[in-house]
Amino acid sequence: EVQLVESGGGxxxxxxxxxxxxxxxxxxxxxxxxxxxxxxxxxxxxWVSGISWNSGSIGxxxxxxxxxxxxxxxxxxxxxxxxxSLRAEDTALYYCAKDSSSYPNDAxxxxxxxxxxxxxx
Amino acid sequence: xxxxxxxxxxxxxxxQKVTISCSGSSSNIGNNYVSWYQQLPGTAPKLLIYDNNxxxxxxxxxxSGSKSGTSATLGITGLxxxxxxxxxxxxxxxxxxxxxxxxxxxxxL
Numbered sequence: 664e665v666q667l668v669e670s671g672g673g674x675x676x677x678x679x680x681x682x683x684x685x686x687x688x689x690x691x692x693x694x695x696x697x698x699x700x701x702x703x704x705x706x707x708x709x710w711v712s713g714i715s716w717n718s719g720s721i722g723x724x725x726x727x728x729x730x731x732x733x734x735x736x737x738x739x740x741x742x743x744x745x746x747x748s749l750r751a752e753d754t755a756l757y758y759c760a761k762d763s764s765s766y767p768n769d770a771x772x773x774x775x776x777x778x779x780x781x782x783x784x
Numbered sequence: 785x786x787x788x789x790x791x792x793x794x795x796x797x798x799x800q801k802v803t804i805s806c807s808g809s810s811s812n813i814g815n816n817y818v819s820w821y822q823q824l825p826g827t828a829p830k831l832l833i834y835d836n837n838x839x840x841x842x843x844x845x846x847x848s849g850s851k852s853g854t855s856a857t858l859g860i861t862g863l864x865x866x867x868x869x870x871x872x873x874x875x876x877x878x879x880x881x882x883x884x885x886x887x888x889x890x891x892x893l
Binding site for chain 1: 786817819821823827828829830831834835840870872874876879880881882883884885886887
C-alpha cells in the first residue's frame with residue numbers, strides 16, 4: 664500500500680524550532696519529488712516547499728524562505744522539514760505529498776494524513 | 785489572498801451537474817498544467833484531476849477537467865451527497881512554486 668506518514672508536530676513557542684518527518688512506503692521513494700503543504704485551521708492549502716528526487720532542485724514559499732529547510736534521505740525513504748524561528752502564523756496541519764514526477768513540477772498524487780503544528784506561548 | 789481565484793461555494797441538487805471555476809494568469813495557469821484536489825471533511829486532500837483533464841485510476845468519469853487560456857474548470861455530474869467536500873485547483877507559477885486556489889465548498893442540497 665502506498666503510504667505517507669508524517670510525525671514531529673506539536674506545541675512550540677514562538678521563535679523555537681521543530682523538525683517534521685514523513686515516512687514513505689509502497690513506492691520507489693527516490694524516483695519522485697516530494698513536498699510539504701500546510702493548511703491553517705479553517706483555511707485553504709498552502710504549498711510550503713518541494714524537493715526533487717536527488718535533492719538537486721529545492722523551492723520554498725516566500726512565507727517560509729530563510730526559516731524552513733526541506734531535505735530527504737532516500738536510503739531511509741524519508742522526507743524532512745526543519746522549521747526555525749517559528750511564528751504564530753505557521754500554525755497549521757502540515758501534509759507530506761508525493762509529486763507524480765521526479766522534479767517538483769507536477770500534480771501531487773499521494774498525501775499523508777498530516778501532523779499538526781501549533782505555535783503559541 | 786490566493787493566487788488562483790475560485791468561488792467560495794457552489795451548490796446543486798443530487799443528480800445534477802456543477803462546475804467550479806479557477807482563474808489565474810499567464811504566469812501560472814496560462815503556461816502550466818492544472819490539477820484538482822478533493823478534500824472530504826476531516827481528511828487529507830486527494831488528487832482528482834491532473835494535466836488539466838486526466839483522471840487518476842479509481843476516479844469516476846463523473847469528474848472532468850478542462851482548461852482554456854488562463855482559466856480552468858472542474859465539472860461534476862450526477863452529484864451525490866458523498867461529493868460534499870472542498871475542491872482546490874493547483875498549478876505552478878513562473879518561479880516554480882506550487883500555487884493553489886482558495887478552495888470551493890460544494891454543498892449537495
